[in-house]
Amino acid sequence: MNCLVVGSGKVQSYKLLASLAKSSELLIGADGGAFYFHKAGITPHVLIGDFDSIDPVLLESYRNLGVEIVKYPREKDFTDMELALDYAVKRKANRIFIMGATGSRMDHTMSNIQLLHKLADSGVEGVVADENNYIYLVTKSIEICKMDGYKLSLIPASETVEGITTTGLAYPLKDAALHMGTGLGISNEFVNDKASVSIKSGKLFVIVSRD
Helix, strand or coil: CEEEEECCCCCCCHHHHHHHHHCCCEEEEECCHHHHHHHCCCCCCEEEECCCCCCHHHHHHHHHCCCEEEECCCCCCCCHHHHHHHHHHHCCCCEEEEECCCCCCHHHHHHHHHHHHHHHHCCCEEEEECCCEEEEEECCEEEEECCCCCEEEEEECCCEEEEEEEECECCCCCCEEEECCCCCCCCECECCCEEEEECCECCEEEEEECC
């Protein structure tokens, strides 16, 4: 099952939000993410959080529409985004699109990206998406279709990533290793309609980005 989780970060592309919502069977708003669903004219299935970032009138309107409301106290051990992702995993989502995870708060942005580790450890495919980026965490392999104007970057998500092999890129790798603290894998270019990335050990962020 595909799931879309929208958080309180920055969402500028409602076209992307609508597209991901259309391909998802479960729609979750993490606190202020409810606002973005509202702006896109989409009713989520569930709202989760302490609701310190949502207009109470909007929250009540969704309650009246029959949206499930899962409220947590403000003082809690987990962010609203993490709670929403945990809920999606419990509902048996195997692919989770995450919007509203990036923005001006770098602490929240980094924390949300790091949550891809938790999803991967649960056997769930996660992707953080915004109007300029798609961020994946690879533990085995991934195949990505070429997107015009986008470049593909590889960033170690563990101290060492070994056995990296890529195809469909201008600067291919074969059984290579990357270590934290290097920019070697940044801004590769698609040369085929599809690119593949596989690794033998470690974890690797694969980021498809445009300016």
